[in-house]
Amino acid sequence: MLANGIALIIMTIIVIVLIRKKKFKTSIKWGYFYKHAGKSLSISYKKFTGVEYYQFVLRKEETVTFSYEVTVEEGELVLEWSDGKQIVWKEKFEEDKQGTLTVLTAHRIHLIKVEGDKTKGGCRIQFI
Numbered sequence: 001m002l003a004n005g006i007a008l009i010i011m012t013i014i015v016i017v018l019i020r021k022k023k024f025k026t027s028i029k030w031g032y033f034y035k036h037a038g039k040s041l042s043i044s045y046k047k048f049t050g051v052e053y054y055q056f057v058l059r060k061e062e063t064v065t066f067s068y069e070v071t072v073e074e075g076e077l078v079l080e081w082s083d084g085k086q087i088v089w090k091e092k093f094e095e096d097k098q099g100t101l102t103v104l105t106a107h108r109i110h111l112i113k114v115e116g117d118k119t120k121g122g123c124r125i126q127f128i
Contacts, residue, residue, distance in 0.1 A: 026050070041112060044122035049075075056110045056127060064105055065128040069098040075119030083107040096121075 027050030034043040034054075041054050058064055070077060070093045080090040084107050091097075112125060 039127040041125040042122070043114065043124075045116070046120055048077075048116035048119050050116060052114045054112045054114070056112065057108055058105050058110055058127060060105055060108050062105050064103060066101045066103065067098075067126045067128060068100075068123060070123045071096050071121040073120040076117045077119045077121065077123065078113075078115040078117075079123065079125070080113040080115070082111050082113070084109050084111065 029045065029048055029050065031046030032043070032048055033045070034041065034052075036042075036054050039056060039058070041056075043052075066081060066089065068079065070079070072093050072095055075094075077093045078090065079093070081088045083105065088103055088110075089101055110127075114123070
């Protein structure tokens with residue numbers, strides 16, 4: 001009985017140390033809603049900490065315009081667009097912003113990484 005208690009205490013200490021050293025990634029999604037259809041993505045959340053990935057299929061060797069609109073009420077949001085081989089675009093948001101970027105695609109499969117750090121707000125992304 002005593003051995004079980006000691007083992008539990010040791011395991012608890014190890015977990016606490018790993019969490020503080022950020023070896024475990026925690027994710028918080030409160031009021032998180034998204035709509036991903038075709039070449040567009042819309043996300044809103046009351047509180048978001050963590051990472052989410054969304055996949056898009058685009059035509060290879062085609063010029064596409066990436067349009068984004070970000071709303072940040074609290075915290076910060078990082079958006080990253082990659083084509084599976086390299087990062088095409090990455091930006092950190094601490095306030096509302098919108099913009100566009102035109103790129104010639106090299107691959108068909110593209111990923112949008114959405115990373116929140118105690119953020120509240122949302123974003124809209126569209127490939128045109």
